[in-house]
């Protein structure tokens with residue numbers, strides 16, 4: 001399976017810069033050894049999906065509701081994401097867990113809804129800095145995995161240590177490899193197909209560290225925030241595969 005390089009644009013992207021970014025990535029992508037995914041804000045999803053159509057670049061949402069439609073002001077359903085061109089959806093990102101009080105149980109319900117709509121969920125897990133200082137990272141990530149994934153899960157896991165997001169701090173390669181091995185073990189124990197799921201690393205992935213991170217065992221790609229907003233940086237990360 002080729003590695004997946006996913007860009008999480010978060011709450012960034014007005015119409016013109018989003019189109020320019022999507023087109024720069026499309027045009028700069030030479031016979032990539034990676035699968036490429038762009039997750040723009042919901043307001044840009046349909047436009048970005050149209051701009052990358054036929055290029056092999058996929059698009060995804062950054063969250064979804066558990067229902068397909070109904071009286072849920074401000075929410076976006078998985079069916080709506082699929083209708084706007086998405087093939088993937090990021091779920092349980094730490095920013096949503098923190099800003100919107102999303103528990104792992106809520107994330108699990110969203111994962112099921114996304115799968116039902118035919119989307120591939122990318123489920124984020126990761127410990128805080130204090131969890132790591134206390135040596136609790138495996139306990140925290142282990143329970144996030146157990147509680148955020150339905151028993152029939154198929155999809156992708158993204159390991160994003162919260163203290164590495166947007167900070168320029170990255171765990172050591174040994175720590176990334178250890179956590180990915182731990183996550184793989186949990187998936188194999190809990191999930192019938194756990195041996196095959198991709199596990200992405202996310203948290204301050206940049207052109208300068210991408211090759212080393214992507215070369216680690218059980219790292220099946222990267223979930224990139226800040227550097228995915230700069231076409232040359234995102235393309236350099238893709239080329240590092």
Ligand SMILES: O=C(CO)COP(=O)(O)O
Pocket residue numbers: 008093160164165166167168202203204205223224225226227
């Ligand atoms: O949260 C992230 C991707 O989902 C990582 O963000 P940064 O790459 O900006 O650290």
